[in-house]
Amino acid sequence: MVGLERGGGEKGLGRALAASSGGGDMTFKLVLLRHGEGAWNKENRFCSWVDQRLTPNGIKEAQTCGKVLKEAGFEFDLVFTSILSRSIETSWLVLQEMEQEWVQTESSWRLNERHYGALIGLNRAELASIHGEEKVKLWRRSYDITPPPIDESHSHFHEIYNDRRYNYCDVAKEKLPKAESLKEVLDRLLPYWYDVIVPEIKKGKCILISAHGNSARALLKHLEGIPDDEIVNVTLPTGVPVLLELDENLHPVRPHRFLGNQEAIQAAIKKVEDQGKAAAPGKNISVSAN
Numbered sequence: 001m002v003g004l005e006r007g008g009g010e011k012g013l014g015r016a017l018a019a020s021s022g023g024g025d026m027t028f029k030l031v032l033l034r035h036g037e038g039a040w041n042k043e044n045r046f047c048s049w050v051d052q053r054l055t056p057n058g059i060k061e062a063q064t065c066g067k068v069l070k071e072a073g074f075e076f077d078l079v080f081t082s083i084l085s086r087s088i089e090t091s092w093l094v095l096q097e098m099e100q101e102w103v104q105t106e107s108s109w110r111l112n113e114r115h116y117g118a119l120i121g122l123n124r125a126e127l128a129s130i131h132g133e134e135k136v137k138l139w140r141r142s143y144d145i146t147p148p149p150i151d152e153s154h155s156h157f158h159e160i161y162n163d164r165r166y167n168y169c170d171v172a173k174e175k176l177p178k179a180e181s182l183k184e185v186l187d188r189l190l191p192y193w194y195d196v197i198v199p200e201i202k203k204g205k206c207i208l209i210s211a212h213g214n215s216a217r218a219l220l221k222h223l224e225g226i227p228d229d230e231i232v233n234v235t236l237p238t239g240v241p242v243l244l245e246l247d248e249n250l251h252p253v254r255p256h257r258f259l260g261n262q263e264a265i266q267a268a269i270k271k272v273e274d275q276g277k278a279a280a281p282g283k284n285i286s287v288s289a290n
């Protein structure tokens, strides 16, 4: 289990603190989470809108996350997830571990992972050995570079766009993205943030958002005002809760904090970053380097 750092200093962190008013100023607490490891995270393939289940390790990560949050005293009032199974499954495991399975959950495609377009299914290390690590880093971490779009010839196109979960979105299926930059993720996420999530936060509810590496990065960028050229340095590991403390205008009162064993978390971040390092070229890679 991931232990709590700073001599158990995280204990009580979440207690009665959805909204607190120490010194008269209201502080809202929000926990952002990237789901536990999924099958394609393990295989180092861009997963994006392909629906993949958690690995046994991903299940453990989600359970550990639940333990950390429980030990810190969090009591959630509402949970938001994407409509991808790995974020939903993660939220179930977290709530189960916290004995808060009853907490209401709402899911939206607007919290889905960034649409990686034609890169979906490709192995990052193999891609880096063909196009270079810098190019792969730009595709993965830049703010406004959109990868090449997916089209009908892609082996996962029909699996994604024929999936009936997308019948229930608030935009027509034909209007759903075919590739997204981080900026475009933020553009589709913000209406949901302001219309649905913010009003609940302002009611003083303690909220967990179980999402994805890039949908969570986009929201972090927005909330913390991270400049376009600095968001490239922000990477989120799987299954680690990120605590945000916001004032009444939803401005951060301090930088976000990863909860859990800080050494293990830094190692997990490095592991995600290293996924883009070049390996021996593989077969079946075809994406134009535009």
Ligand SMILES: O=C(O)[C@@H](COP(=O)(O)O)OP(=O)(O)O
Residues within 6 Å of the ligand: 034, 035, 038, 041, 045, 046, 047, 048, 049, 113, 116, 140, 211, 212, 213, 214, 272
């Ligand atoms: O789409 C994917 O493969 C990863 C992110 O990949 P990177 O941006 O880290 O390459 O998203 P997630 O596992 O959070 O759903």
